[in-house]
Amino acid sequence: MNESTAIAHLILERHALHPELDALLGALLEQCFQHRAEPGEVLCREGDATRDLFFLLDGEVEVRMRDLCGEDRPIATLLAPTMFGHMGMIDAAPRSATCVAHGQARLAVMGRELFDELLDDPGPGGDILRRLMLAAMSQQLAKGNAALRIFLDPSIEAPENFAAERLRHASGTLEGWR
Amino acid sequence: MPAPSTQGLRSLREIPQEEREALERVAQRIEYHPGQTVFREGEPADFALLLLEGRMSVVVETARGRRVVGDVWPGEVVGETALLGLGEKRNATVLAQLPSVGLIVDSSLLERARGTRARAVAQKQLLLTMSRRIRATNGAIRKAWQEQRAAEAQPTPEPEAPEAPVGLRDRLNRLLGGLL
Numbered sequence: 001m002n003e004s005t006a007i008a009h010l011i012l013e014r015h016a017l018h019p020e021l022d023a024l025l026g027a028l029l030e031q032c033f034q035h036r037a038e039p040g041e042v043l044c045r046e047g048d049a050t051r052d053l054f055f056l057l058d059g060e061v062e063v064r065m066r067d068l069c070g071e072d073r074p075i076a077t078l079l080a081p082t083m084f085g086h087m088g089m090i091d092a093a094p095r096s097a098t099c100v101a102h103g104q105a106r107l108a109v110m111g112r113e114l115f116d117e118l119l120d121d122p123g124p125g126g127d128i129l130r131r132l133m134l135a136a137m138s139q140q141l142a143k144g145n146a147a148l149r150i151f152l153d154p155s156i157e158a159p160e161n162f163a164a165e166r167l168r169h170a171s172g173t174l175e176g177w178r
Numbered sequence: 179m180p181a182p183s184t185q186g187l188r189s190l191r192e193i194p195q196e197e198r199e200a201l202e203r204v205a206q207r208i209e210y211h212p213g214q215t216v217f218r219e220g221e222p223a224d225f226a227l228l229l230l231e232g233r234m235s236v237v238v239e240t241a242r243g244r245r246v247v248g249d250v251w252p253g254e255v256v257g258e259t260a261l262l263g264l265g266e267k268r269n270a271t272v273l274a275q276l277p278s279v280g281l282i283v284d285s286s287l288l289e290r291a292r293g294t295r296a297r298a299v300a301q302k303q304l305l306l307t308m309s310r311r312i313r314a315t316n317g318a319i320r321k322a323w324q325e326q327r328a329a330e331a332q333p334t335p336e337p338e339a340p341e342a343p344v345g346l347r348d349r350l351n352r353l354l355g356g357l358l
Contacts, residue, residue, distance in 0.1 A: 091309040122298040130301040137308040138262035144315070152351055163346040164323065171319045174312050 004029045007057050007081045014082065015135035024128045028118070029055055032108035037101035046098045050088030052109045056080045059105030063177045065097045067168075075168065076177040077102060086133050087176065089115050096175055136176060144174030201296040205281035210234075210274035216256070217272040223260035225284040228303065229253065232278025237271045247354075249275070255307045261285055315354065322349040 001009070005026035012019045032055065037043060043054060046066060061078040075097065078084055088095055089112070110118075118126045147170035150156060151163070172178045205228070210216055216227060216234060234250040247270065250256045259266045261283065283300050291297035326346045 087309055087312065090305045091313070093313065119302060120298060122293060122295045124293075126298060127292075127301075130298065130305065133305055134262070134301060134308070137305065137312065140312060141259075141262075141308060142266075144312070148315070148319075148350075148354075152347055152354075154347070167319055167323065167346065167350070171316050174316055 002026065007055075010081045011055070011083060011132070015132060015139065017131060017135050021128055021131075024124050025132065028110075028125055028129060029057070029108045031114060032110045035107045035109050037105040037107060039101060039103050041101045041105075043099040043101060043107070044085060044095045044097075046095050048095050050085065050092065050095055051112050052085060053089045053115050054083065054085045054099070055108040055110070056082050056084065057106045057108055060102040061105060062100045062102045063097050063172075064100065065172075072098070075172045078177070080105070083132065083136060084176065086136060090119075090133065097177065140174055140176045143178075144170055147173055200294060201291075201299050202281065204291050204294075204296050205283060205287055208280055208282055210278045210280075212274055212276055214274045215271060216274060216278075216280075217268045217270070219268050219271045221268045223257060223266055223268050225282050226255050226257040226260050226304070227272075227280040228255050228283055228300075230279045230281060232274060232276040232280075234278060235273050235275050237273060238269075239271075244271075255283065255303050258304050258307050261288065261304060318350060318353040322346055322353055325349050 001022075005022045008025035008029060009019045009022035012021055012025060037059070043061065044050075044052070046064070056078055058080045060080070061084070062074055063076040063078060063084075064072050065075050066072050078099075084099065085095075087093070115129075118129045120126065147166070151166050151170060169178065207230075208227070210232070217223070219239060229250050229252050231252055233252075234256065235246050236248040236250065236256070237244050237246050239245075250272065256272055257268070259269070288297055288300060291300070323346065326349055
């Protein structure tokens with residue numbers, strides 16, 4: 001098993017997909033642009049147009065988002081291996097957060113052209129990419145909605161000043177950052 | 179009058195005709211009359227529906243009775259959680275508002291359609307639907323938060339009314355309508 005396949009295996013496991021699809025996803029990772037990010041490098045910025053899908057192969061990425069006061073604050077740290085930036089690629093919405101390399105990081109970056117080609121491709125490459133994103137977004141919805149149901153449950157008492165933090169957590173989960 | 183098909187749907191317009199027809203060939207077609215129940219809240223979720231024609235309402239039961247929380251328009255997928263393998267039950271009731279025609283999309287259809295454009299089209303529609311759901315819920319969170327901050331900044335208390343939201347939880351409940 002080569003390194004790309006091994007990383008693909010872990011990504012598939014993370015999203016409860018059959019790990020035997022790892023060779024297919026590994027081949028996709030190898031088609032991507034390979035990038036070594038320096039500590040502090042901004043990979044994407046909140047509000048910018050979405051142009052790339054990222055696979056974090058090694059290292060950590062800090063996710064930052066402006067809150068309602070306009071203050072830029074960290075909301076999560078992504079650990080390799082993982083995929084991020086997929087929602088904006090699907091619906092062409094601007095970036096919802098800023099992602100910064102936390103230390104050195106290694107990424108496979110899929111540009112818009114390859115992404116669009118695969119999104120419409122009925123073959124196995126397109127299929128594994130769509131299944132991976134469906135699995136990731138299912139988990140986002142399931143975990144995010146579960147957090148919101150707890151938040152909205154009137155039988156669970158919690159101080160109002162803690163509510164904003166709980167909602168921020170649910171929102172970050174829905175966006176796929178947690 | 180021609181039978182409703184995927185041909186006129188903006189969301190599927192980019193798909194060549196023969197591929198849209200391929201989706202229609204593999205998916206079972208189903209018709210609903212106005213007022214008919216498509217899904218019922220609490221029932222097991224075993225299929226999603228791609229609406230071809232008509233309009234549907236999404237309703238939830240609340241302590242104050244039935245409440246409409248959204249509409250489904252032609253080209254939209256509804257009930258997609260059935261395809262996500264989460265084992266969830268229907269979280270809302272869906273009723274036909276107008277005479278409606280849809281295609282049933284379930285996991286066996288996706289399996290049968292492996293390697294075809296029909297499967298890719300169905301998966302892509304699902305991705306778009308889920309993305310809209312996530313954005314809409316996060317939009318509601320943001321709005322509830324903004325309302326709460328605005329209320330806290332007001333020197334005078336909000337008018338007292340039985341339904342007036344008083345906290346972040348009430349505001350979000352109102353915006354989401356119990357639909358999660």
